[in-house]
Amino acid sequence: MTAYETDLPTLPVEAGDPLLDLLNGFIAELRAVGIPASLTENLDAMEAVKHVPITDRETFKYALAATLVKNQAHWKAFETVFEVYFSLRGAQYEIAADDLDEADEADGEIRAEGDRGSGGDMLSPEELAEMLYRALMRGDSEMLRAAAREAVRRYAGMEPGRPVGGTYYLYRTLRNLDLEGVLERLMDAEQHTEGDVDDFDLRLRRDEFELRIAELKRQIEAEIRRRLVADRGVEAMAKTLRKPLPSDIDFMHASREEMASLRKAIYPLTRKLAARLVRKRRHGRAGPLDFRSTVRHSLSYGGVPVEPKFRHPRPHKPDIMVVADVSGSVAAFARFTLHLVHAISSQFSKVRSFVFIDGLDEVTGFFEGADDIAEAVHRVNTEADVVWVDGHSDYGHALGVFWDNYADDVGPRTTVLILGDARNNYHAPEGWIVKALQQKARHVFWLNPEPRSYWDTGDSIVGEYAPHCDGVFEVRNLRQLEAFVDRLA
Amino acid sequence: MSHRFTDVGAVQQDLSKVDYLCDSGLAGVVYLADRLDKPVLVEGPAGTGKTQLAKSVAEMTGSRLIRLQCYEGLDEAKALYEWNYKKQLLRIQTERDADVGWDEVSDDIFSDEFLLTRPLLEAIRAVDPIVLLIDEVDRVEVETEALLLEILSEYQVSIPELGTMEALQVPLVFLTSNNTRELSEALKRRCLYLHIDYPTMEREKEIVLAKVPDIAENLADQVARVVRSIRRLELKKPPSVSETLDWARTLVLLGVQHIDADVAAETVNILLKYQSDIAKANKELATVEGIEP
Numbered sequence: 001m002t003a004y005e006t007d008l009p010t011l012p013v014e015a016g017d018p019l020l021d022l023l024n025g026f027i028a029e030l031r032a033v034g035i036p037a038s039l040t041e042n043l044d045a046m047e048a049v050k051h052v053p054i055t056d057r058e059t060f061k062y063a064l065a066a067t068l069v070k071n072q073a074h075w076k077a078f079e080t081v082f083e084v085y086f087s088l089r090g091a092q093y094e095i096a097a098d099d100l101d102e103a104d105e106a107d108g109e110i111r112a113e114g115d116r117g118s119g120g121d122m123l124s125p126e127e128l129a130e131m132l133y134r135a136l137m138r139g140d141s142e143m144l145r146a147a148a149r150e151a152v153r154r155y156a157g158m159e160p161g162r163p164v165g166g167t168y169y170l171y172r173t174l175r176n177l178d179l180e181g182v183l184e185r186l187m188d189a190e191q192h193t194e195g196d197v198d199d200f201d202l203r204l205r206r207d208e209f210e211l212r213i214a215e216l217k218r219q220i221e222a223e224i225r226r227r228l229v230a231d232r233g234v235e236a237m238a239k240t241l242r243k244p245l246p247s248d249i250d251f252m253h254a255s256r257e258e259m260a261s262l263r264k265a266i267y268p269l270t271r272k273l274a275a276r277l278v279r280k281r282r283h284g285r286a287g288p289l290d291f292r293s294t295v296r297h298s299l300s301y302g303g304v305p306v307e308p309k310f311r312h313p314r315p316h317k318p319d320i321m322v323v324a325d326v327s328g329s330v331a332a333f334a335r336f337t338l339h340l341v342h343a344i345s346s347q348f349s350k351v352r353s354f355v356f357i358d359g360l361d362e363v364t365g366f367f368e369g370a371d372d373i374a375e376a377v378h379r380v381n382t383e384a385d386v387v388w389v390d391g392h393s394d395y396g397h398a399l400g401v402f403w404d405n406y407a408d409d410v411g412p413r414t415t416v417l418i419l420g421d422a423r424n425n426y427h428a429p430e431g432w433i434v435k436a437l438q439q440k441a442r443h444v445f446w447l448n449p450e451p452r453s454y455w456d457t458g459d460s461i462v463g464e465y466a467p468h469c470d471g472v473f474e475v476r477n478l479r480q481l482e483a484f485v486d487r488l489a
Numbered sequence: 490m491s492h493r494f495t496d497v498g499a500v501q502q503d504l505s506k507v508d509y510l511c512d513s514g515l516a517g518v519v520y521l522a523d524r525l526d527k528p529v530l531v532e533g534p535a536g537t538g539k540t541q542l543a544k545s546v547a548e549m550t551g552s553r554l555i556r557l558q559c560y561e562g563l564d565e566a567k568a569l570y571e572w573n574y575k576k577q578l579l580r581i582q583t584e585r586d587a588d589v590g591w592d593e594v595s596d597d598i599f600s601d602e603f604l605l606t607r608p609l610l611e612a613i614r615a616v617d618p619i620v621l622l623i624d625e626v627d628r629v630e631v632e633t634e635a636l637l638l639e640i641l642s643e644y645q646v647s648i649p650e651l652g653t654m655e656a657l658q659v660p661l662v663f664l665t666s667n668n669t670r671e672l673s674e675a676l677k678r679r680c681l682y683l684h685i686d687y688p689t690m691e692r693e694k695e696i697v698l699a700k701v702p703d704i705a706e707n708l709a710d711q712v713a714r715v716v717r718s719i720r721r722l723e724l725k726k727p728p729s730v731s732e733t734l735d736w737a738r739t740l741v742l743l744g745v746q747h748i749d750a751d752v753a754a755e756t757v758n759i760l761l762k763y764q765s766d767i768a769k770a771n772k773e774l775a776t777v778e779g780i781e782p
Contacts, residue, residue: 056513059513062514067682069682198749198750200749203774
């Protein structure tokens with residue numbers, strides 16, 4: 001991930017030009033996040049900012065984005081870095097001295113309202129709630145921002161130098177604001193003010209409010225970042241606030257928000273992958289020499305084989321059997337893999353999928369004829385019968401069920417993919433099954449969502465199965481998953 | 490070299506004069522393309538006005554639009570130039586009787602006269618102002634992309650028999666991509682990158698008002714709101730701006746004043762093209778409880 005930091009030289013900075021200095025730091029940080037900003041793009045950015053007024057933030061931002069970020073998936077990461085480096089530097093973002101003092105005094109706890117003599121501009125919690133409510137009702141973005149600032153000052157309990165990340169403060173602030181309650185209140189008001197609103201109208205308004213609340217959350221996050229940066233400085237905070245690119249998000253530790261961005265990222269990924277595989281098939285002209293045809297064509301040149309003819313390659317389309325552990329932490333990984341494999345199922349001659357925890361169930365039917373793969377994955381989670389005894393992973397038993405019921409379907413054209421972390425809760429591994437499968441099948445691959453260094457620690461028994469597989473791969477993020485599937489097809 | 494635009498605000502204003510409404514970010518990229526003499530690579534979901542951007546810029550600057558539609562199998566002869574083979578043959582035949590040496594003929598038949606210009610070459614040889622649109626560049630193979638590199642970075646085309654042809658004036662170049670595959674680094678590096686997303690609700694309302702004559706403002710507002718709500722659902726193919734416009738036009742034709750659940754259910758097939766999407770939208774919009782934001 002830090003490859004770009006060292007690979008690419010940064011520009012020599014002319015001494016005394018603060019903007020160039022700043023840009024250099026900015027670009028170094030972009031590379032650290034994983035955005036491949038090359039030297040030419042670096043130069044373009046320097047050139048571009050000369051042409052736009054630096055006072056126009058929006059245009060300035062787009063000028064940098066247009067020259068440095070050439071992939072939409074990187075936009076979010078870019079935005080965060082930009083905000084930290086540039087948006088928080090303006091005079092209006094300076095934190096006034098008394099501002100910090102008050103945050104100090106607040107000491108993280110919500111003070112009993114009223115008893116603090118409402119020092120100047122400090123609002124009571126009721127006033128703040130009312131302000132928030134009105135801002136959301138009207139969709140007044142200025143007021144919303146003011147409310148967000150006030151909320152953070154009051155509830156986040158930020159102290160200078162406290163080594164806590166932004167998420168903690170965000171959680172504290174949101175917990176105190178009770179936004180779901182606010183939404184209910186807003187909807188109630190909508191329902192009662194006007195007589196002739198129908199459900200459809202209400203639904204539209206609810207969407208509107210939800211978007212405003214999302215905007216409020218963004219404002220609160222921005223405010224927290226602003227305060228953190230003011231406290232600890234840009235360079236330190238850039239590192240802490242670094243957001244991974246969607247293709248680098250770890251399946252096992254993705255937050256809810258990251259999961260959403262993963263779900264969004266997987267659809268274009270499958271499309272690209274499918275298009276690439278089709279091309280690979282069509283253009284792979286590595287067929288063997290067609291002797292008959294070559295001789296036949298040589299007749300028109302008097303028997304000289306001027307034009308060698310080749311057979312059309314017959315690409316091998318594998319049968320795929322996916323056997324996925326869907327317990328707890330690895331479930332997300334299994335879901336993405338099932339999603340991906342089924343989305344490009346036209347690239348395989350047949351795809352069958354099985355999920356297990358300690359029992360095992362076939363779920364191919366959920367995907368067949370399903371228009372909506374996300375829906376099918378949801379059904380896998382709710383309807384598949386995967387629990388045998390206690391709902392803790394038991395690879396040995398699950399593999400046993402697979403062997404008893406489906407082993408006959410495993411043939412020499414079949415590729416078996418086993419997905420899981422092989423954390424077996426100290427049950428019997430039954431490694432012989434994998435061995436037997438490998439003898440029957442074309443390939444057996446094991447995909448493990450855990451980092452390689454965790455393998456065979458604790459109750460992980462990848463090592464028991466690995467010798468019998470044709471390959472064991474660490475697949476922790478979309479990038480690795482894509483690379484594997486690309487190889488497979 | 491004189492520039493086409495004075496500042497970012499002017500670009501935005503001029504674009505809105507030709508009914509292309511955009512934010513300052515987009516206008517900024519167009520402005521930079523002119524200042525830095527760089528092509529713009531435009532990506533984004535289908536139907537958000539990528540191709541229209543090039544057309545509107547051409548209209549706004551009074552330039553001629555030259556368009557190269559990309560497809561699989563596009564080659565040099567279709568994109569850059571081709572020798573007029575038949576004319577060359579004719580020339581050789583007419584010269585046969587005259588007493589002309591081989592050297593002269595061979596020089597002759599590889600001259601300007603026998604060159605068929607294709608869009609890319611035409612764009613750089615034109616004397617009038619040009620906007621060059623290379624549409625759906627993601628459809629060509631990676632190898633073919635290389636054809637574009639010389640013209641994109643140097644604004645020139647090398648023809649082995651004739652030498653290098655440099656641009657008489659630097660055209661504004663737009664490349665569009667639907668992102669069906671990752672474009673090569675080399676291509677991306679040479680371009681400014683612009684991602685056009687679905688417009689905000691307010692912007693979409695303005696677009697509807699500008700493009701659909703006789704639409705009442707509150708109907709346009711409702712259209713934009715409904716479309717925004719539909720786009721929030723996880724759909725196979727969210728409605729594009731052009732589909733929004735189609736829908737608004739239909740509603741006007743039907744004489745609808747106010748959209749309610751029934752009207753939406755009856756006409757949603759104009760916005761959505763997949764049966765599963767339509768079913769999902771109808772189901773979702775009938776309930777007050779929203780999806781998780």
